[in-house]
Amino acid sequence: MNNIFNIKRFSTYFMYDLRNAKNNYGLSMVVVGLVPVIMFAFYQIIAWMSNGNNYVLGSPVRVMSFLIACCIVLLSSPVKLYGRITERRYGSDWLMIPASTFEKWLSMMLIPAIVIPVVMTVFLMASDTALSLLFPYAYGETIFSILDGVNIFDIECGSQLSINLGYPLIVSWICNALTFTLGAIFFKRAKIAKTILACMAIGVVSSSVFFSFINADSFELFIDEVEISGDPGRAVSILNNWVNITMILELVVLSVAIFFRLRTIKY
DSSP states (O other): OTTTOOHHHHHHHHHHHHHHHHHHHHHHHHHHHTHHHHHHHHHHHHHHHHTSSOOOOOHHHHHHHHHHHHHHHHHHHHHHHHGGGGSHHHHHHHHTSSSOHHHHHHHHHHIIIIIHHHHHHHHHHHHHHHHHHHOHHHHOSOHHHHTTTOOTTSEEETTTEEEOOHHHHHHHHHHHHHHHHHHHHHOSSSHHHHHHHHHHHHHHHHHHHHHHHSOHHHHHHHHHHHHHHTOHHHHHHHHHHHHHHHHHHHHHHHHHHHHHHHHHOOO
8 A cells, every 4th residue: 555655755746746837837827827917908908009098898808818818728737747758758757756656646636637727716816806906997896796696506597497507617627637638648749739639539439429329219208208297407407417427437537547648658
């Protein structure tokens, strides 16, 4: 057991991995955290050049800036953090680090899936708050004020149904982060592009397999059953179960694939 996991050894390696993350992606994270500032400045410059007035930044533009930041981090951070493991010299040195494969794998799970999004959120919220305080009219309220009283984990849709937006967003981030992490340690070149192409190919194959088993008659039987029972919550329950099974399966497959890639990597 000590050869597989030792809390002291793992803590030492995890702190080492965090320092590497700061050195390799710290500056990039600062730039990403300033995306709301860059977006705000861009719109203000365009407004001043066109009519000399301030542009009042709307919520859609602010949401778009946050989505752009998320996409940049998802695509770039895994490659920056772990892409060099496929290089012969760096990878050989990485293999010699006194930590088990399981400990390296666990650290690789925690940093892209938890540490990176938390740090990104802190930087984005800091930029959002600073802009709101410095330019209250042109930028508007902070995101906290806009979401005041809104619980994304329990959004009511009518008297009987509610939607948990927080859960799928969090799980989707983790799945996407692990997908690009796997691509970063699997492909030697063009890691982001090849990962996207691989995802597209897997999506086409899995969709073909899925729709070969599920046809129009199956959907009609499902709709008829819901209509007969008169319980829309049943349809939601079935959909939730399907989404949960799919997400859990994806997490398991990605986690196992990353572990075996680390265990079998050779130079």
